[in-house]
Amino acid sequence: MASLLPAAASSPAGAPARSKKRPASPGTGSGPAKKKKVAAAAGGSQSAGGEAMNENKFLNTDSSAGSVETAVKPLPFKDPKFIHSGIGGAAAGKKNRTWKNLKQILASERALPWQLNDPSYFSIDAPPSFKPAKKYSDISGLPANYTDPQSKLRFSTIEEFAYIRMLPSDVVTGYLALRKATSIVS
Amino acid sequence: MAAGRVFAFRDARWAPDPVLAPSPAVRSPQPVPLVIDNGSFQTRAGWAAADPSVPAEPLLRFRSLAARSRGARGGAGAETQVGNDLGSPEPLRWLLRSPFDRNVPVQLELQELLLDHVFQRLGVSSQGCVDHPIVLTEAVCNPLYSRQMMSELLFECYQVPKVSYGVDSLYSFYHNRRQNWPCSGLVISSGYQCTHILPVLEGRLDAKNCKRINIGGCQAAVYLQRLLQLKYPGHFAAITLSRMEEILHEHSYIAEDYIEELQKWRSPEYYENNVHKMQLPFSNKLLGSTLTSEEKQERRQQQLRRLQELNARRREEKLQLDQERLDRLLYVQELLEDGHMDQFHKALVELNMDSAEELQSYINKLSLAVEQTKQKILQAEVNIEVDVVDSKPETPDLDPLGSEQSLEDVESINEFEPLFAEDQPEVEKPVATVQPVFNLAEYHQLFLGTERIRAPEIVFQPSLIGEDQAGIAETMQYVLERYPKEQQAILVQNVFLTGGNAMYPGLKARVQKELLEMRPFQSSFQVHLASSPVLDAWYGAREWAVEHMTREEGWITRKDYEEKGGEYLKEHCASNVYVPIRLPKQAPRTTEALAPSRALTSSTGNPCEQV
Numbered sequence: 001m002a003s004l005l006p007a008a009a010s011s012p013a014g015a016p017a018r019s020k021k022r023p024a025s026p027g028t029g030s031g032p033a034k035k036k037k038v039a040a041a042a043g044g045s046q047s048a049g050g051e052a053m054n055e056n057k058f059l060n061t062d063s064s065a066g067s068v069e070t071a072v073k074p075l076p077f078k079d080p081k082f083i084h085s086g087i088g089g090a091a092a093g094k095k096n097r098t099w100k101n102l103k104q105i106l107a108s109e110r111a112l113p114w115q116l117n118d119p120s121y122f123s124i125d126a127p128p129s130f131k132p133a134k135k136y137s138d139i140s141g142l143p144a145n146y147t148d149p150q151s152k153l154r155f156s157t158i159e160e161f162a163y164i165r166m167l168p169s170d171v172v173t174g175y176l177a178l179r180k181a182t183s184i185v186s
Numbered sequence: 187m188a189a190g191r192v193f194a195f196r197d198a199r200w201a202p203d204p205v206l207a208p209s210p211a212v213r214s215p216q217p218v219p220l221v222i223d224n225g226s227f228q229t230r231a232g233w234a235a236a237d238p239s240v241p242a243e244p245l246l247r248f249r250s251l252a253a254r255s256r257g258a259r260g261g262a263g264a265e266t267q268v269g270n271d272l273g274s275p276e277p278l279r280w281l282l283r284s285p286f287d288r289n290v291p292v293q294l295e296l297q298e299l300l301l302d303h304v305f306q307r308l309g310v311s312s313q314g315c316v317d318h319p320i321v322l323t324e325a326v327c328n329p330l331y332s333r334q335m336m337s338e339l340l341f342e343c344y345q346v347p348k349v350s351y352g353v354d355s356l357y358s359f360y361h362n363r364r365q366n367w368p369c370s371g372l373v374i375s376s377g378y379q380c381t382h383i384l385p386v387l388e389g390r391l392d393a394k395n396c397k398r399i400n401i402g403g404c405q406a407a408v409y410l411q412r413l414l415q416l417k418y419p420g421h422f423a424a425i426t427l428s429r430m431e432e433i434l435h436e437h438s439y440i441a442e443d444y445i446e447e448l449q450k451w452r453s454p455e456y457y458e459n460n461v462h463k464m465q466l467p468f469s470n471k472l473l474g475s476t477l478t479s480e481e482k483q484e485r486r487q488q489q490l491r492r493l494q495e496l497n498a499r500r501r502e503e504k505l506q507l508d509q510e511r512l513d514r515l516l517y518v519q520e521l522l523e524d525g526h527m528d529q530f531h532k533a534l535v536e537l538n539m540d541s542a543e544e545l546q547s548y549i550n551k552l553s554l555a556v557e558q559t560k561q562k563i564l565q566a567e568v569n570i571e572v573d574v575v576d577s578k579p580e581t582p583d584l585d586p587l588g589s590e591q592s593l594e595d596v597e598s599i600n601e602f603e604p605l606f607a608e609d610q611p612e613v614e615k616p617v618a619t620v621q622p623v624f625n626l627a628e629y630h631q632l633f634l635g636t637e638r639i640r641a642p643e644i645v646f647q648p649s650l651i652g653e654d655q656a657g658i659a660e661t662m663q664y665v666l667e668r669y670p671k672e673q674q675a676i677l678v679q680n681v682f683l684t685g686g687n688a689m690y691p692g693l694k695a696r697v698q699k700e701l702l703e704m705r706p707f708q709s710s711f712q713v714h715l716a717s718s719p720v721l722d723a724w725y726g727a728r729e730w731a732v733e734h735m736t737r738e739e740g741w742i743t744r745k746d747y748e749e750k751g752g753e754y755l756k757e758h759c760a761s762n763v764y765v766p767i768r769l770p771k772q773a774p775r776t777t778e779a780l781a782p783s784r785a786l787t788s789s790t791g792n793p794c795e796q797v
Contacts, residue, residue, distance in 0.1 A: 076313050077310050079314070099292050102292055102329075109329050112769075114767070121328065125400070125655075127655070127664060130656070169480075171416050174412065174415075
């Protein structure tokens with residue numbers, strides 16, 4: 001177990017830290033070494049991206065000694081030297097460790113040379129509604145004819161109004177935030 | 187209808203998936219395709235083989251979530267759990283990560299974890315590669331970048347021989363086809379993150395007229411959660427997303443006519459008969475930590491005052507010390523002025539200084555520091571005075587944060603009693619106005635009245651949550667109007683509902699009513715619901731795979747990947763439309779990018795400049 005400590009300790013959660021563990025060189029180093037010892041192909045990338053060669057050797061001895069299955073058991077069907085190219089992108093290493101999120105992907109997709117009628121992820125967004133929105137009470141959901149001028153909450157009956165006036169301010173803001181009606185200046 | 191019943195939450199735990207041993211038929215005579223319905227809510231995976239020994243069901247169904255939990259003993263237990271191995275999503279809620287951003291996989295490391303889980307549990311035994319062709323679902327009009335990354339993962343990490351991408355709703359449409367295929371129809375697919383309206387003409391998706399509403403089961407669950415948390419602030423922590431999903435799956439329905447249904451809920455007898463009371467587990471903490479924001483501010487101010495006092499005391503002590511030292515130095519300086527050279531030099535050595543100039547500079551620094559400290563003390567005193575004038579009267583000698591005083595609790599309970607009375611609005615007299623004894627069971631119940639129809643309604647009226655996109659009905663109308671009248675009539679004859687979020691009772695009736703309103707008077711239309719809205723995508727993909735196992739069409743081979751890039755797509759009856767734009771290949775750590783084929787700036791690789 002002690003041998004696993006360095007391996008596990010070097011894999012704290014967090015995307016930037018994880019991406020650092022991806023580099024292929026320890027993997028390639030351990031690859032051939034493992035193939036000699038264990039029949040299964042090396043899953044170096046799986047073993048928390050073991051940094052030092054020593055750690056991999058420990059793992060080798062462990063697995064060859066038939067150790068119990070741990071979370072870092074190498075998977076046979078993978079290529080251990082694989083790195084995603086999306087991470088650590090084209091600007092080499094230090095920057096861009098994280099994956100692009102959808103917004104960034106779409107931003108770069110927009111820049112591609114689409115023709116007018118080409119379907120793309122952002123062109124099939126549904127249009128905004130043309131019909132005026134119906135107003136419902138924030139408390140009960142019934143159709144609301146009235147709005148409280150103090151808190152801007154909508155209500156449909158007198159009891160609801162009394163209830164609204166007794167609400168603490170954070171609940172009021174919560175209801176408004178629910179329908180995205182919070183004002184920027186409080 | 188029975189009177190409003192009390193229901194308990196099942197809070198089911200997931201059973202971990204065993205490592206299965208597939209029947210030998212999956213590898214002989216040739217490795218059969220592996221069908222993976224890669225959804226943002228759930229991943230379903232299984233084999234596609236004509237052989238009866240291979241089950242025609244998805245063998246694996248798990249939530250598309252992974253969590254890397256740190257072990258209890260400082261780092262040594264850190265492990266990644268995927269899907270059903272998590273047991274229950276609630277304890278790890280903040281650690282759960284999904285490869286999806288909306289309905290597109292973007293975090294491909296997590297996707298890799300999910301695929302590892304799939305391959306391992308299905309019993310893929312090939313060495314160094316996954317030998318089976320893969321059928322994978324992707325988003326409608328999947329961004330090219332995402333497909334490129336996914337192809338790279340499949341072809342380079344798993345060395346898959348060939349891959350086919352398709353749209354889940356189209357597979358479902360294919361599975362539910364009637365006699366004459368290829369047919370046309372309007373597919374309405376409501377999933378976890380978004381809802382699509384897809385017109386299909388002659389068996390092929392008419393992609394340029396598709397529309398996507400960014401509302402699905404996830405938004406409904408979050409909406410319901412916030413509604414209940416605002417209504418029952420005392421049960422904030424007990425109102426979890428898993429329980430919300432349970433409510434949506436089992437206690438919610440879609441009203442055929444929303445306004446009419448709401449009117450029904452106005453009447454107290456209807457309410458009594460139809461309210462679903464969800465019983466929460468009993469907890470001892472009665473309103474323990476529900477301090478209102480005003481009370482929280484009080485606490486904060488007290489803490490601030492305490493800190494200020496502490497600082498003031500520290501400053502005074504420092505001032506005293508500095509003053510003493512300054513006096514000593516001044517005394518030594520006087521020695522020099524008076525001419526007592528020997529004593530002066532001895533004192534200098536004691537003070538660890540070399541010369542009179544150094545002594546002078548020290549004196550200067552110290553006097554400056556003393557001055558500043560005096561200034562700060564003066565300022566602080568002024569502030570404290572101002573605070574004392576402004577602050578509300580506070581109870582003296584408050585306990586440190588976290589202790590609850592029973593007096594406070596009883597008062598808060600009384601405050602909340604009339605609020606609970608509001609839940610049974612009309613005729614029913616408020617249960618108790620100001621009474622220390624109250625119905626403990628009822629306190630721990632969530633009353634679901636109009637919430638049962640409000641949460642699913644957001645996909646028809648996104649304005650309920652402040653979205654300005656149009657709902658399903660209006661978007662359907664918009665899509666239909668892009669076609670000539672004859673085609674509209676054809677499409678409307680085969681309106682097909684599918685997707686996990688389409689399982690609410692009453693959806694079909696509602697869609698029929700909306701169509702009745704928007705179609706010309708006395709024109710006909712037909713609405714069908716998928717036979718199994720959740721699983722039909724997988725079944726359809728499997729059918730397609732079994733039929734096309736040996737054919738070439740629809741499969742992207744490794745050679746195609748290498749020649750035409752990861753974003754290449756081979757079209758087939760259930761796939762997206764391929765727009766032939768080449769993306770530059772993302773180079774892992776070199777700075778070179780291949781020149782793209784169409785006139786393209788080299789901006790794709792660097793998101794920092796992009797956004």
